[in-house]
Amino acid sequence: MVSPFQIRPGRDEDRLPLALVFAAVAEERDGIASEPPVDVEARAARWNLDETLVAVAAGEVVGSIHIDASGFGFGEIGMAVAREWRGHGVGSALLAAAIDWARERGLHKLSLSVFAHNEAAIALYRKFGFVEEGRRVNHYRRASGELWDAIEMGLLL
Numbered sequence: 178m179v180s181p182f183q184i185r186p187g188r189d190e191d192r193l194p195l196a197l198v199f200a201a202v203a204e205e206r207d208g209i210a211s212e213p214p215v216d217v218e219a220r221a222a223r224w225n226l227d228e229t230l231v232a233v234a235a236g237e238v239v240g241s242i243h244i245d246a247s248g249f250g251f252g253e254i255g256m257a258v259a260r261e262w263r264g265h266g267v268g269s270a271l272l273a274a275a276i277d278w279a280r281e282r283g284l285h286k287l288s289l290s291v292f293a294h295n296e297a298a299i300a301l302y303r304k305f306g307f308v309e310e311g312r313r314v315n316h317y318r319r320a321s322g323e324l325w326d327a328i329e330m331g332l333l334l
């Protein structure tokens with residue numbers, strides 16, 4: 178049984194919780210580009226709340242998506258859901274809300290980069306109609322020294 182969650186725009190009091198979820202996901206060294214150490218205070222301070230939607234359950238931030246709207250009509254997204262909340266529809270709800278957010282602002286496209294091994298994220302994006310537009314080979318150097326491929330994906334709105 179999963180408690181209900183809601184999606185809403187980011188608020189000032191979300192800064193620290195957003196940064197803590199981000200730091201925890203970075204600790205996994207798997208889904209997002211950032212790796213430890215994450216300067217949580219600095220990350221909290223510079224979080225762009227105007228372009229962030231948060232998922233909240235029982236008053237706790239359990240995930241977020243940000244849309245970096247360019248001046249050229251496309252928005253670049255990044256997202257993360259707290260590990261214990263994955264597989265319960267939070268990512269889908271965040272992505273659906275981000276698509277609405279982008280359409281309301283007149284963007285014509287959403288785009289993103291995802292590690293080639295990130296099957297859960299790629300499945301999520303495909304579910305919403307994102308298509309693969311290219312592959313950046315050995316693009317990200319990890320702290321381990323490994324070089325990881327990234328898949329570029331896009332959704333025309």
Ligand SMILES: CC(C)(COP(=O)(O)OP(=O)(O)OC[C@H]1O[C@@H](n2cnc3c(N)ncnc32)[C@H](O)[C@@H]1OP(=O)(O)O)[C@@H](O)C(=O)NCCC(=O)NCCS
Nearest residue numbers: 208256257258263264265266267268269291297298300301
């Ligand atoms: C990717 C991520 C945001 C998905 O969030 P989520 O809340 O688990 O997503 P949902 O529960 O809404 O699932 C969405 C879809 O993803 C797919 N999916 C979810 N978990 C999966 C898994 N372990 N393997 C394969 N597909 C999976 C399914 O298609 C699912 O749709 P369905 O439930 O209708 O079948 C989450 O796994 C996450 O935060 N990962 C770590 C950070 C990260 O990778 N961010 C993205 C960087 S590009």
